[in-house]
Amino acid sequence: MGMTREADVVRSLVEMADTLVDDYDVVDLLTGLTDRCVSLLDVSAAGVMLASPGGGLGLVASSSEAMRLLELFELQAEEGPCLDAFHSGEPVEQENLQAGSGRWPLFSAAAVKAGFQSAFALPLRLREVTLGALNLLSVTRTPIRQADLIVARAFADLATLSILQHRASTEAQRLNEQLSGALTSRIVIEQAKGVISERAGISLAEAFGGMRDYARHHNRRLTEVAQAAVDGTLDPSAWTAPRP
Amino acid sequence: MPIIRARDRIADMPGDRLRRVLAELSDGDGPWPAERLCAVFPRIAGVEGAGVMLMSGDIPSGSLCTSDDVSHLIEELQYTLGEGPCVDAYQQNRVVTEPDLAHPWITRWLAFTPPALQAGVRAVFGFPLRVGTVRLGALNLYRDRPGPLGADQHADALVLADVTARWVLEAQARAPDGAVPEELETGADFHFSVHNAAGIVSVQENISITEALIRLRAFAYGHDRLLAEVAQDVIAHRLRLG
Numbered sequence: 229m230g231m232t233r234e235a236d237v238v239r240s241l242v243e244m245a246d247t248l249v250d251d252y253d254v255v256d257l258l259t260g261l262t263d264r265c266v267s268l269l270d271v272s273a274a275g276v277m278l279a280s281p282g283g284g285l286g287l288v289a290s291s292s293e294a295m296r297l298l299e300l301f302e303l304q305a306e307e308g309p310c311l312d313a314f315h316s317g318e319p320v321e322q323e324n325l326q327a328g329s330g331r332w333p334l335f336s337a338a339a340v341k342a343g344f345q346s347a348f349a350l351p352l353r354l355r356e357v358t359l360g361a362l363n364l365l366s367v368t369r370t371p372i373r374q375a376d377l378i379v380a381r382a383f384a385d386l387a388t389l390s391i392l393q394h395r396a397s398t399e400a401q402r403l404n405e406q407l408s409g410a411l412t413s414r415i416v417i418e419q420a421k422g423v424i425s426e427r428a429g430i431s432l433a434e435a436f437g438g439m440r441d442y443a444r445h446h447n448r449r450l451t452e453v454a455q456a457a458v459d460g461t462l463d464p465s466a467w468t469a470p471r472p
Numbered sequence: 473m474p475i476i477r478a479r480d481r482i483a484d485m486p487g488d489r490l491r492r493v494l495a496e497l498s499d500g501d502g503p504w505p506a507e508r509l510c511a512v513f514p515r516i517a518g519v520e521g522a523g524v525m526l527m528s529g530d531i532p533s534g535s536l537c538t539s540d541d542v543s544h545l546i547e548e549l550q551y552t553l554g555e556g557p558c559v560d561a562y563q564q565n566r567v568v569t570e571p572d573l574a575h576p577w578i579t580r581w582l583a584f585t586p587p588a589l590q591a592g593v594r595a596v597f598g599f600p601l602r603v604g605t606v607r608l609g610a611l612n613l614y615r616d617r618p619g620p621l622g623a624d625q626h627a628d629a630l631v632l633a634d635v636t637a638r639w640v641l642e643a644q645a646r647a648p649d650g651a652v653p654e655e656l657e658t659g660a661d662f663h664f665s666v667h668n669a670a671g672i673v674s675v676q677e678n679i680s681i682t683e684a685l686i687r688l689r690a691f692a693y694g695h696d697r698l699l700a701e702v703a704q705d706v707i708a709h710r711l712r713l714g
Contacts, residue, residue: 251605393604396603396604397603397604397605397606400603400604400606400641401605401606403641403644403645404606404608404641404644406644406647406650407640407641407644407652407653408528408529409650410644410647410650410651410652410653411528411533411652411662412528413650414652414662414664415662415664415667418664418667418668418671419667419668419670419671419674419681420671421668421671422667422668422669422670422671422672422673422674422675422707423671423672423674423675423681424671425668425671425672426671426672426675426676427675432668432707458671458674458681
């Protein structure tokens with residue numbers, strides 16, 4: 229690797245690694261990935277697909293409009309290097325699109341028409357989890373250099389780690405907010421018990437029973453009734469001892 | 473409940489003790505109850521007691537578990553006073569250590585320290601509970617003699633904090649929508665009595681709940697009492713905040 233290329237690769241890796249610790253946008257990360265591949269590797273275009281929760285692949289980033297259209301075509305035609313890499317979880321070796329194995333007749337024809345001569349793809353994978361795939365196309369048939377392959381895999385691995393980290397973080401945040409919300413509702417009920425017990429001169433347990441009966445009788449949610457008690461907007465007739 | 477065994481062998485390789493205890497925690501069916509977490513932590517970290525504080529926003533919301541009376545007191549003091557090792561560990565998002573409360577190297581926790589010392593607490597350590605960037609609270613460990621945690625113990629405590637944080641979120645993931653997880657409802661202490669008392673005081677003094685909470689806290693602070701105890705007195709009508 230030449231000195232400047234090595235420096236550029238290292239800088240790219242460091243920049244991508246930043247996303248492991250900071251909040252970031254997944255689309256930005258992957259768009260950056262496709263741009264880096266085109267500028268640092270001997271490829272002409274790059275595209276990234278990610279699987280949605282439902283399991284289907286979607287196009288997330290591409291380095292050019294031509295690539296974007298080609299990737300959309302790949303999804304529609306349901307054949308191509310990206311799909312293979314995703315489904316197998318393995319790298320798809322460089323394929324000569326005009327005279328290759330012919331495993332993607334529709335995709336190859338469209339790619340050649342767009343000016344591409346060869347393609348290879350890497351899965352975005354960490355152990356048993358495959359999130360999507362990275363597609364790398366070239367306008368020449370030059371065999372890919374080993375050095376380029378190593379760099380492409382490093383980029384793909386780092387992108388995968390970042391996405392997994394981001395997802396875990398988002399999920400953790402969602403759960404934490406859920407917990408906060410649930411606790412807040414619970415606490416309002418306890419506060420309402422105090423309010424009602426003092427107003428009606430009954431025990432906390434009786435106050436809770438009264439709230440629950442009132443909620444059921446008026447077809448309202450318990451948390452709503454509790455909030456009304458705390459706000460002072462609850463109908464005073466509710467603060468009588470519960471019926472036996 | 474696991475019984476407290478003889479002191480662990482000093483010759484344990486790093487991580488061995490932790491691995492054994494994690495295996496212990498997993499003993500039996502289903503998820504571990506909250507109390508089991510605190511019961512085994514002291515053994516791992518080589519301390520007298522452990523407690524886990526949960527935070528909501530920037531204030532303590534309650535304790536997940538405590539391993540003994542002193543740990544319980546440490547949690548109650550922090551809940552009442554809003555200061556202490558867990559509070560700092562959470563708010564500053566870093567491990568907080570005080571190897572000798574009697575001769576602290578930083579002047580802090582002016583209200584927390586005297587009652588803690590009186591209860592026999594000599595060294596305290598706070599480890600933030602977090603999953604990624606999400607912060608949940610802090611784990612508190614205490615000793616009855618001065619001294620820092622050993623490197624192994626410190627490393628194990630970091631893992632314990634991690635395990636606890638994940639335990640909380642996993643419990644939440646299992647809970648039905650909008651509900652507090654069963655494990656927390658039964659095992660944790662969210663100081664519901666304080667909220668009952670706030671409701672009572674808000675009616676007695678004709679003030680908002682928020683104001684009532686402030687007055688309860690001010691009373692506890694001014695009379696050197698735990699907030700939870702003041703709340704019990706209000707509920708029992710032994711005390712009326714005038």
